[in-house]
Structure formats: C-alpha cells, structure tokens
Amino acid sequence: MTLRTLVLSAVVAVAALGFGWSLFTALERWLATPPAAVADGGGEAVLGVATPGDDVARITVTLYFASADGLGLQGVEYQVPLAATPAEQARAIVEAQLRTRPAEPLLATVPEGVTLRGVYLSERGDAFVDLDGAVRTTHPGGSMYELFTIYAIVNAVTVNLPSVPAVQILIDGQEVDTLAGHVDLRRPLTRNDALIVD
Amino acid sequence: MLLALTVMLAVTAHPAPASQAPGAAALTILTRDGQRTLPLTTLANRDYVTIDELAGLFRLTAREDDLAGGMTLTYAGQTIVLTADQPVVSVAGRLVSLPAPPRRQGARWLVPVEFLPQALGLIYPERLDLRRASRLLVLGDLRVPRVVTRIQAGTTGAQVTFEITPTTTAEVTAGSGGLTVRFDADAIDLSVPTLPAQTFLLAVTAGDTPTTVRLATGPRFSTHRVTTVPADASSSRLVIELLPAITTTEPDTPAAPSASLPAPATPPLLAPAPATGVRTIVIDPGHGGEELGAQGPRGTLEKTVTLGVARRLRTLIETRLGLRVLLTRDDDRTLGLDERAALANNNRADLFISIHANAAVRAAVRGAEVYYLSLDRASREAQRIAEGPATRLPALGGGTRSIDLILWEAAQARHLEQSSVLAGLVEQALRGRVEMSPHAVQQAPFRVLVGANMPAVLVEIGYLSNGEQETALASASYQDQIAQALYDAVARFRDHVERGSTPTPGGGAPEPR
Ligand SMILES: [Zn+2]
Numbered sequence: 001m002t003l004r005t006l007v008l009s010a011v012v013a014v015a016a017l018g019f020g021w022s023l024f025t026a027l028e029r030w031l032a033t034p035p036a037a038v039a040d041g042g043g044e045a046v047l048g049v050a051t052p053g054d055d056v057a058r059i060t061v062t063l064y065f066a067s068a069d070g071l072g073l074q075g076v077e078y079q080v081p082l083a084a085t086p087a088e089q090a091r092a093i094v095e096a097q098l099r100t101r102p103a104e105p106l107l108a109t110v111p112e113g114v115t116l117r118g119v120y121l122s123e124r125g126d127a128f129v130d131l132d133g134a135v136r137t138t139h140p141g142g143s144m145y146e147l148f149t150i151y152a153i154v155n156a157v158t159v160n161l162p163s164v165p166a167v168q169i170l171i172d173g174q175e176v177d178t179l180a181g182h183v184d185l186r187r188p189l190t191r192n193d194a195l196i197v198d
Numbered sequence: 199m200l201l202a203l204t205v206m207l208a209v210t211a212h213p214a215p216a217s218q219a220p221g222a223a224a225l226t227i228l229t230r231d232g233q234r235t236l237p238l239t240t241l242a243n244r245d246y247v248t249i250d251e252l253a254g255l256f257r258l259t260a261r262e263d264d265l266a267g268g269m270t271l272t273y274a275g276q277t278i279v280l281t282a283d284q285p286v287v288s289v290a291g292r293l294v295s296l297p298a299p300p301r302r303q304g305a306r307w308l309v310p311v312e313f314l315p316q317a318l319g320l321i322y323p324e325r326l327d328l329r330r331a332s333r334l335l336v337l338g339d340l341r342v343p344r345v346v347t348r349i350q351a352g353t354t355g356a357q358v359t360f361e362i363t364p365t366t367t368a369e370v371t372a373g374s375g376g377l378t379v380r381f382d383a384d385a386i387d388l389s390v391p392t393l394p395a396q397t398f399l400l401a402v403t404a405g406d407t408p409t410t411v412r413l414a415t416g417p418r419f420s421t422h423r424v425t426t427v428p429a430d431a432s433s434s435r436l437v438i439e440l441l442p443a444i445t446t447t448e449p450d451t452p453a454a455p456s457a458s459l460p461a462p463a464t465p466p467l468l469a470p471a472p473a474t475g476v477r478t479i480v481i482d483p484g485h486g487g488e489e490l491g492a493q494g495p496r497g498t499l500e501k502t503v504t505l506g507v508a509r510r511l512r513t514l515i516e517t518r519l520g521l522r523v524l525l526t527r528d529d530d531r532t533l534g535l536d537e538r539a540a541l542a543n544n545n546r547a548d549l550f551i552s553i554h555a556n557a558a559v560r561a562a563v564r565g566a567e568v569y570y571l572s573l574d575r576a577s578r579e580a581q582r583i584a585e586g587p588a589t590r591l592p593a594l595g596g597g598t599r600s601i602d603l604i605l606w607e608a609a610q611a612r613h614l615e616q617s618s619v620l621a622g623l624v625e626q627a628l629r630g631r632v633e634m635s636p637h638a639v640q641q642a643p644f645r646v647l648v649g650a651n652m653p654a655v656l657v658e659i660g661y662l663s664n665g666e667q668e669t670a671l672a673s674a675s676y677q678d679q680i681a682q683a684l685y686d687a688v689a690r691f692r693d694h695v696e697r698g699s700t701p702t703p704g705g706g707a708p709e710p711r
Contacts, residue, residue, distance in 0.1 A: 070560025071636055107559050141500065142492035142557025143569070143658060147642060166574075175285075177535060177645060181485055182554070182656075184645035186285070190574055194640070 057082040059089075061160040063097050064152040064196070068105035072197030073152055075159070076102055090127050090157050090164060091119040097156040098131075109148035111138040117173060121164070126188040127157050130170040136179060143182040150183050151192045158191040166190045225311060227255070228385055229337045238333065239308055243532060244298055245333065246308035249280075256318065262307075269300070269307055276321040280309065287313075289320045297536040312540070329387050330537065341366065341383045345411070347390045347402055356398035356440040358413060361522075363433035363545070370424050370438060377413040377422060377438065378405060385409060391528075398440045418442050429522045432477075432546075475696035476549055478522040479515060479688060480542035482646060483508035484554035484656075487532025492557035494668030500555040501530065503671045507553050507659060510681035515688055539649035543609070549620070549691065550654035551684065552646050555671055557663040564667050565635030566680075567658040568624045570617040571610045571648060572641035609651040616653035620691050624655055627687040631679045632660070653691075657684065 059082050062075040080096045083089040098110050117130040139149065154167040166188030170176065176185050183189075223238040225247065236255060238245045249269060253260040259272040271278040279288040285299040294317050301308045309317075311328065314335060319326040327336040329344065336342045346361040360379070362368070368381045385408035400414040420443035427435045483504035485491035491500025505527070512523045524545055526538040542550045556567070610617070625638045635658075647654045659680045660667045670676040 066559040070558050070563040109559050140492065140557050140663070141490070142661075142663060143554060143642070143644065143656070144563070144567075144661075145492070145557045145559055145663075148559055181489055181491060181535070182642070182644050182646075184643045184648055186645075187574065189643065 061093055061096070062156070063093075063100055063102075064109070064155050065100075065102040065106040066109050066148055067197050070107070073109070073148060073155065073195045074106060074197055075155075076106065086161060086163060087119060087121045087127075090121065090129075090161055091116065093156050093160050094119055094129050094153060097153055109145070109152045111135065111140070111149075113138060125164055127161075127164045127167045128170055128188075129153055129157070129167055130173055133172045136171055136176075139180045141180045143180075146178075146180040146182050147192075147195065150179060150185070150189065151195050154189045155191050155196065223333070225333050225335055227335045227337060228340055228342060230340060236335075238311065241301065241308070242298075244534070245311040245330070246301065247311055247313070249300075249307040249309060252309070252314075252318075256322065258318075260307075271318075273318075273321050274323075278317055278321065280307070282307070287317050289317045292320070294320070297534065297540075312536075330540070332387050332389060334387050336387075340385065342385045342387050343381065343383050344387045345381065345389070347388070347411075349391060349399065349402065351396050351399060355442060356396070356419075358399065358402060358438045358440070360411070360436040360438075361429065361433060362436060363522075365428070365432060365434040368426075368436050370422070370436075372422065376400075376415045379411045379413070379436070379438070380405075380407075381409045381411075383409050386411070398442075413438065413440075415440060429520075433522055476521065476688070476692040478524065478545055478547045479549045479551070480524045480526060480538075480545065480547040481508045481511055482526040482538045482542075482550065482552040484552060484646075486527050486530055489532055492555055492662045494662040494671070495561075495665055496668060498662055498668050498672045500557075500662060503555045503659070503662070503677070504553045505530070506674075507677045507680050507684075510677055511551075511553075511684050514681055514685040518685065519689060519692070521688075521692075535646045536649060538646050539609075539651075542654075543649070543651045547652050548695075549688065550647075550650045550652055551624075551688075552644075552654070552656040553684075554656060554658050556658040556661045558661055561663055561665065563635070564661050564664045565633045565638070566628050566660055567635045567637060568621045568628070568639050569642050569644060569647075569656040569658065570621045570639075570654070571614060572643050573611055573614070574643050609649050610647050610654060613651070613653045616695075617647075617655060619694065620653045620687070621655045623690050623694070624657060624684065624687040627683040627690070628657075628680070631683045632676070635661075 058079040060077050061080050063078050064073040064075055066072075067074040078096055078100060080092045083092050094116055098114055098116055101108050101112075111134070114135040115132045117132055118128075119130065120128050122128065135149070139146070150169060153169065157164055157167045168175075168188040169179070169185050171179070178185055223240055223245065224235040225238055225245070227234040227236060234255065236247050236251055238247060240246070249260050249271065252258060253271065256273065261270045261272070262268075263270065267282055269280045269282075271280070276290045277288075278290070280300045281287075282302045283299045285296050286293050287296060287300075288294075296310055296316060297312050298310045300310075300313075311330065311333075315326045315328045324338040325336075327342075328334075329336070329342075332344075334342070341364075343366050344363045346363075348359045348361070350357040350359070360368070362381070366382045368379050371378050371380070388404055388411060390402045390404075390411075397416045397418040399419070400416045403412050403414070404410075405412045419440050421441050423439045423441065425437045425439075427437065429435050483501070485501040485504065487501075489501065491504070493499055508525050509528070512525060515521050515523050524541065524547065526541050527533050538552070539550070541547075556563075621639050625634070628634060629638070642656075644656050647656055657680075660671050660676070662668050662671060
C-alpha cells in the first residue's frame, strides 16, 4: 500500500459509487424495456408498395439493398404503415427492411428468414433492434457482407427517423460482440454514408 | 506481501504451471511465498472466478447491493462497482470494460478472469500479470518469463527453439536420456506444442522444478549445440540443435533448417532490432476453431486461408527483418476478439495486422482491401471520458500500463493516424502484387482493432465468395504474394517509424470511406 493509492482512494471512493451507480441504473433502464411492449406493432401489411384503396395511413421510407455491382448500399423508396410512436415506427421500418426482397438487380443484405423480436428506444433516442438468432446462424460471414447486413438496418432507421441518432443491434435479446466476427456491436452505431451509393 | 498472511500451502517442489493437471480448471497464482490456485468456472469458452474466492484470496471486502443489483468490492478504501450483465465496471471512479459481463449464478457472482489485471490491478498494490493462455497469474515482481517452444524435426536432426520473454539466461546440461534446460527465473510460463515422438526427440516436458524443461532425446541423438539469438530488446531465442553422431562432412550445417525457422547460424539475417521503433509484430489470422469465417463455393474456409498467410508472413518477417513475430493463433482454435488484441497489448507489440478473407452479397465482387478503425460516436465519447477530468488521475503502476488507464474502447483511437499510414502502405504493397477492390482502403468499426494499443489494420486479402478468387486464395502462390506484400509494407512502416521517413502513397492518398 502506498501513499499514492491511499490519497487516490480518499479522492475517488465516493465519486466511484455515485458515478458508477448512476450510469448503471441508466443502462438498466434502457435495457429493461421489454421487447414485448412493442412486439405486436408489425403485421403483414408492411410489405411492399401501398395498395390503392388501402385505408391504412402510410409513409414513404428509404430501405437499403446491395447495389447491382455489389459494392454499395442503394436506397429504394417503399411505403410502410404510419405508426403511433417513434418506437413503433422504427419497428415498422426494420420489419420492412428485413422482409423486403428488392427487384433485380438489387439484392437484400439481410439473410432470409431473420425475424425481428423487438425494437425499443433508449432515453437518449438510440434504437435497440433485437433480431432472432437466425441472423447469426444463416449469415454467410465476410466483413463486407456483415457491414452490409448491419448498415442496411442502421441506415434504414437513422435515415428515416432523424430523431434516432444511432442503432444498437441485439441478438436474441442479448448484447453481442459481433454478428459474424468483425463489426463491433457493443455500442449503438451511427449511420454510415460511406457505404451508400446512388 | 499479502498472501504471506494467508494459509501457506505445504509447497516443497511446486510443479511448473505447464505441468498442472488438466482436470479441474484452475488459475495458478505465483507469488514470492509460493503458489495458490483459484478455481475457474468456464462458460462459453471463457474463464471466470467467483467473487467470494477472489475476495478471500486478495482480502477484499465484498458487499452486495440487492436494491441496485450490484456488488461492490473494496480494497484499502478503494472501490470497484460491478453490475450483473454489464461489461463495464467502475474502478475507483474510472470505467473499465471487461471482455464479458459479470454473471450471477444464484448467490454466486462470477467475473471473467481478465477482471484481475484489468480492474483489480488498478487498485491492488502489486502487479497482477495474467497469462491467460497458461492460466497463470503472476503477482508482484516475480520473474516468470514466458517460454514458447517451437520444434523443427527432420531426418538429419532436430531443432528446439525456446522464445524467452522477457529474456533471461538458460543453461543446458546433458544427462541420461536427455537434456535439461534451466532458466534463470523464479518460474517459467512454458508452452510446448504437441509433437509425435521421432528419432532425435521423444518429448519436451516441464522439468522437476519450476524453472526447468526436459528434452527426452531419441535413439539417433548423439550431440547437441546451443545458440542464443537476441530477438529484440526484451526477448531472446535459445536454439538447441540435436545432432547425430558426426559421420559426414557437414557438421556445421544446422539440423534440418527449414523455411519456417530462422537459421541461428546466420546472424546477419537476425540482426538485433534497434531499441526503439518496430520490434514486435502481432499477426492475427482471422476466425479459427468453431468460427469458420467466410466460406467459398467449393468449401475453402476463411480460417484456413488466414492461418496459411499468417504463417508465411511470420517466416518472412522473422528471417528477413529479425523482428519478433507473434501469431494470435498458430493452429485451428477458437479465439475471442478481445484476446487477440490483448495478446498484442500484453506483448507490447508495435504493430497489429489482422488477416481475413471476405465474402460479398454478390459473387462478382473481388479484390483485396485494407481497413483501419473508424471512430463511431460511442468510441469518440469513450475517448472523451478517458481523457476527461473524471479519469485524469495519477498513473497507477508508474505509467507503464497505460492500456489499463484508459477505456479499452479508446486504445486504438490514439493510434489512428499511424494506422492510416500503415493502411496506405499495405494498400500500396498489395496493389503491386494482387488485384485490389475498387474500395481498397476503408474505415470500419471492426471489433478486433478497437482494443489494440498500437497501429493496427485489418487486411481482407480477397473474396472467397468469388469462384476464381477462392481458387487463388487457397493456393500457395497467392498466399505467398500476399505475405510478400505485407512483409514489404511492414518493412516500409518500420523505416517510416524509425527514420521518420514519410511514406509516399502511390496513386494518391488512401480514400477512406
Ligand atoms: Zn473475417
């Protein structure tokens, strides 16, 4: 035991407790929001372009798919149901991003059959997108494929919902290190314009 | 010494850690006063210790706060705050990331074993040096060099190389049935690859004491020769050649030299590196074990290709530059991303190169790419927190362990400029030898780069999802071209660092996207 550590301890012990707990209780609150709260916001009607005569209110959003040359993410406009809350709107957008298979020559970047367990928003506005484990088991790997999968979702949410600055992807309700061994998923990711092509 | 006060074990000749029975997993703790063990619980390939046992051994006061779902550990007035399922702990007011969150199992709390150096190490008065691979924790100033064994066996002889870090002297004595190597240290942290017994060498095993290694020699062994080669300022290689009885006229030829081993008899190839600059390089073959990575249409696996290239690159750098090269894995094993960066950090590597092979949504995509880390909002915040007044505290450990003093997340942030220089050199070197992707240099939030406390890049050497590239990636000639290019880039980066020469990016500056 040295004088230095004694002095340190006196200075920081109290601060440690206060700072530590406040941070963690905040985190707990974000993460404790049960996905079930928004679990039924989706539905089958989200797919594709609005049918004439359909009386559900819709908004136009941009979804992201691999470009014809496979080198970038290209935005395409689709319509999704207008939702009552930002969290439900985010959910409708992610549902559409996951389910939509675009017209040739574009390609979807999320493997088929991946389902959305829930979307919720933190107090600071970040979205948590909870995917089922199929996204991991069916993913073909490769850092580029992984970047395309993740940023199609992150961009779809952040571009269409300016109040959401960043998106964190969870798998089976858990925070994960990565989806396929490359992209850091421990933190919310902000929109990636560099991958977007015209 | 704290542990002196605890119950002493009746240790007469405590076994070297490497000879520990593999049964029940335990962390061996070496102290001035002997050896203790801490039981390990392995969950999802990660070693955990219980808070109760930690507290008992290190004299910590553990207090659970049910209301907040947290746990506080206090040592000499300094407090660590843990929260179940949160991979961040507060250590005396500073936030430190753990590779995995603490877990609760009923009344038991488990923390990943990295908690010891990364969190407890910040408030504990003695150095806590964790050797994760050998499940060893060295307390205080004990001299426990890491001794990595490499064996090259041939029909005309065999060669055993011990890489010793930090360097220490060793004495080789011949006895009945073999050789004994005695290291000048308190104990050694020994790793030995498995080898089939053959005519010169039957086995390499930990000796009878904590500081010895025994080579059991085979029927054709007659004599041996010892060479010591400084690998760099902090490590050295002890090479023992096992030779047959001299019946031919070539006794001076090193036994079975191979391209994969630096020949000890040719010092010009192994000129000691200068005291500053690039001395240690960590090469990280992507994926491994259960994590296959990407897969080509004909089944070529990313994990196999990356290991092949990494080994070729190691050979080139070791033999031509004489630098110390460590692979994060040298076989087909599952290895966490944090462990890869940690290996580089713990060995004070000057350069980190992660090697991967890519897959794209469309099969037509081809070419090599180089990535360095992009800072997202969260990592920029982490960097601010790390540099902010809340954590500007006196440097514990005398400033030699800066990685512990900042958020793990921010480690790479301080090296981004050099990482981008390195990325540019790699791109330039690759372009001369293999096809490049249209986006040759990019930035991305790649997890393996985040915690690397040195210039670091991730190289995607081609697309396995493209049939032609898959064939190339599996071939020795393509792997050699990649290794040669990366070697060229390392050599140029070293010149850049050591001579301050400004590299000239060919074909314009790299264009991050
Ligand atoms: Zn990879």
